[in-house]
Amino acid sequence: MKQQNYKRKIYLEDKPRIEAKEEILNGFRLIPQIESIPTAEALGRVTAEVLIAPVSTPHYHASAMDGIAVVAESTYNAHEQHPVYLKQGEEFTYVDTGNAIPAPFNAVIMIEHVHVVDDDTIEIIEPATPWQHIRPIGEDIVQEEMLFPQGHVLRPADLGVLLASRLTVIPVVKKPVVTIIPTGNELVEIGAELAPGKITEFNGTVFANFVKEWGGEPNLHAIVKDEPDKIKEALLQAADHSDIIVINAGSSAGRKDFTVHIIEEIGEVFTHGVAARPGKPVILGKINEKIVVGVPGYPVSAYLALEWFVRPLICKYLGIPEPKRQKLSVTLGRRIVSSMGAEDFVRMNIGYVNGQFVANPLTRAAGVTMSYVRADGLLIVPPNVIGYEQGDEAEVELLRPLEEIKQAIVFSGSHDLTIDLLSSELKRVRTEMKIVSSHVGSMAGMMAIRKGEAHVAGIHLLDPETKQYNISYVKRILDGQDVVLYPFLKRKQGWILPKGNPLGIQSVVDVAEKGVHFVNRQKGAGTRILFDLLLEEAGLESEAIAGYEREMFSHLAVAAEVKGDSCAAGLGIYPAAKAMGLEFLPVADEEYDLLMTRSFYESEQGRLLREVIHSPAFKAQVDKIGGYQVVEYAEPKSLD
Numbered sequence: 001m002k003q004q005n006y007k008r009k010i011y012l013e014d015k016p017r018i019e020a021k022e023e024i025l026n027g028f029r030l031i032p033q034i035e036s037i038p039t040a041e042a043l044g045r046v047t048a049e050v051l052i053a054p055v056s057t058p059h060y061h062a063s064a065m066d067g068i069a070v071v072a073e074s075t076y077n078a079h080e081q082h083p084v085y086l087k088q089g090e091e092f093t094y095v096d097t098g099n100a101i102p103a104p105f106n107a108v109i110m111i112e113h114v115h116v117v118d119d120d121t122i123e124i125i126e127p128a129t130p131w132q133h134i135r136p137i138g139e140d141i142v143q144e145e146m147l148f149p150q151g152h153v154l155r156p157a158d159l160g161v162l163l164a165s166r167l168t169v170i171p172v173v174k175k176p177v178v179t180i181i182p183t184g185n186e187l188v189e190i191g192a193e194l195a196p197g198k199i200t201e202f203n204g205t206v207f208a209n210f211v212k213e214w215g216g217e218p219n220l221h222a223i224v225k226d227e228p229d230k231i232k233e234a235l236l237q238a239a240d241h242s243d244i245i246v247i248n249a250g251s252s253a254g255r256k257d258f259t260v261h262i263i264e265e266i267g268e269v270f271t272h273g274v275a276a277r278p279g280k281p282v283i284l285g286k287i288n289e290k291i292v293v294g295v296p297g298y299p300v301s302a303y304l305a306l307e308w309f310v311r312p313l314i315c316k317y318l319g320i321p322e323p324k325r326q327k328l329s330v331t332l333g334r335r336i337v338s339s340m341g342a343e344d345f346v347r348m349n350i351g352y353v354n355g356q357f358v359a360n361p362l363t364r365a366a367g368v369t370m371s372y373v374r375a376d377g378l379l380i381v382p383p384n385v386i387g388y389e390q391g392d393e394a395e396v397e398l399l400r401p402l403e404e405i406k407q408a409i410v411f412s413g414s415h416d417l418t419i420d421l422l423s424s425e426l427k428r429v430r431t432e433m434k435i436v437s438s439h440v441g442s443m444a445g446m447m448a449i450r451k452g453e454a455h456v457a458g459i460h461l462l463d464p465e466t467k468q469y470n471i472s473y474v475k476r477i478l479d480g481q482d483v484v485l486y487p488f489l490k491r492k493q494g495w496i497l498p499k500g501n502p503l504g505i506q507s508v509v510d511v512a513e514k515g516v517h518f519v520n521r522q523k524g525a526g527t528r529i530l531f532d533l534l535l536e537e538a539g540l541e542s543e544a545i546a547g548y549e550r551e552m553f554s555h556l557a558v559a560a561e562v563k564g565d566s567c568a569a570g571l572g573i574y575p576a577a578k579a580m581g582l583e584f585l586p587v588a589d590e591e592y593d594l595l596m597t598r599s600f601y602e603s604e605q606g607r608l609l610r611e612v613i614h615s616p617a618f619k620a621q622v623d624k625i626g627g628y629q630v631v632e633y634a635e636p637k638s639l640d
Helices: 017-027 156-164 203-214 228-241 259-266 299-318 369-374 402-407 417-429 442-450 471-477 508-513 526-537 555-563 574-579 604-613 616-625
Strands: 034-038 067-070 084-087 092-095 107-110 121-124 146-148 169-173 177-182 217-220 244-248 268-272 283-287 290-295 327-332 343-353 356-361 377-381 393-398 409-413 435-439 456-459 483-497 517-521 568-573 583-597 628-630
Touching (some): 017 268, 017 290, 146 156, 177 203, 203 217, 203 244, 203 299, 228 244, 228 290, 290 299, 327 343, 343 369, 343 402, 409 417, 417 435, 417 574, 442 456, 442 583, 483 555, 483 574, 508 526, 517 555, 555 574, 568 574, 616 628
Parallel strands (some): 409 456, 517 568
Antiparallel strands (some): 034 169, 067 092, 067 107, 268 283, 283 290, 343 377, 456 583, 483 583, 483 628
16 A cells, blocks of 8 residues: 555544534444453443342341340340349340341340349340341342342442352453554654654553543554554554554644545545534544544544543443533633634633632643643533633533632742742642642733732732832732732843853843844733843844744743754743753842732631741742742732
8 A cells, every 4th residue: 555545635524523423323333242350350340230139138137236135025124123134045145246146036235234243144224125236137238139230330339239249250341442543653652762853652641541541441552653554454453353443643634644544445434523623633433343533643632532432432332321520600711712613622720719710711722731631621612602701601511629629729920930839839738729820921910810810920020110020010900909919039030041052142132133033921921021121221122133022921931942942042030941951141130929819818728828938848949949039928018
């Protein structure tokens, strides 16, 4: 088979996602296999048959207490004024909890209610009733009782019931084997050296663990090169040895996207492209009666496509319903734009601020895995909706427990490496708490506080006139609001430069005159404001800077760009340069403060946050980074 035999297929369908899902479910006709396994190893497995108790539990009359077994009728005359005396062996016997009750005894008196007269005689002053403190045969489980129906997912306590009923081996549905085939010339195995243009193949591991979580048996294939004959061979082998096939990448319309042609040749294609974003370039087909799902190479697109199409197949095979996520009504903190005709799956951060759940979108780029990892929920915009306005109510599907979301401190504003350290230390001190951060720049952080969308904002805004940090901006933008500006860090801003500073950059004039590819921060970021001030003081216009419009949303992103270009430079903080092994030329010492509402500042969360900031453990971690100084205990800055 030669590569040139396959023409590039540009057209992708816009089939509704639900229609595409129903089509492959109807085409999935495999009969589930059954296997017998030890009950002790059956956690999470699905019962293949109705399970019936072969014996009762308990299978004998058992004492429910430590005490004495008696004939209840012989105790009826017992009274404080008329004690009854019983002889051991003839009229009573000692029993412990769980002991069998020997005939003819039919009641148990708790040992606490027995007065021992001598080795053979006891005294009681209260009568017993028949069968008191006795567990009768079958109290828990009756022989021939149905324990679990077919299609039941076994839980830890369920295993106890089965073992108590003497079902030590049980029939369960065999896990469906899902073969995962990663493809791409750019992929290298985990741990291999990364050359430019090569990336670690990690999607397969993620897919495999999704399959495990959903109850399947993953079979991760070795990386297959973008060669049609090798892709075809891998698909045919998978069809022989698995129940479901997932092939990663090659599902779009690029010049090396052969997958849809190969599936058409050796099987059947139901769908090529669904009306959803991200995740549109999906292939759904069948090879030798085995459903094959071709998912995009971009991780987030692939993860969603797996959930849409592979999870339902696994659930159908196992005979269990698809799990449903908890839903939550939220207020949207940002406008969200969508396009008619396709579902949009928007990753959201959710915070509980001022008594309401506020949700803000994360990046919608399909290749940004961290936005999926950090997301608290998914907003699904229907195909007939063009978006939502800021302040609208919407429903999101939760990716995290509601209580975890409710306990989180919502941080917005300027990016700083110490915020992640602060969150980690906070969680160590109080396991249910953490910081959910959004790196949007100082000005956007202030606006989040103003609109009640965040608990804390990190800001470092230099006033060009007063040369003071933050105070004038807070006074102007949050005039009339009861807020607190809390001193947090002193940190160094400077030029982030390639190792050895090959262009000899010393000032903003050098950046303008030496052909530097400048990497800027976004509008509203404190670093951007500082850079604009440097331009103004040097009498330069922004047009003199090559790359002025190229914006990054964190100091680390700036440093990463500089690391990849020997002619680049950026303005940022020392720890970002250090993390990337770059040169750093100090320009200014700045004040990085935490802005918060007074109600949060005075709350239990606010108090704990300040305690962690000034803890020796947190300060030690900050000192390791370098370029920082945690401000000692101080009163909030005056805003009068």
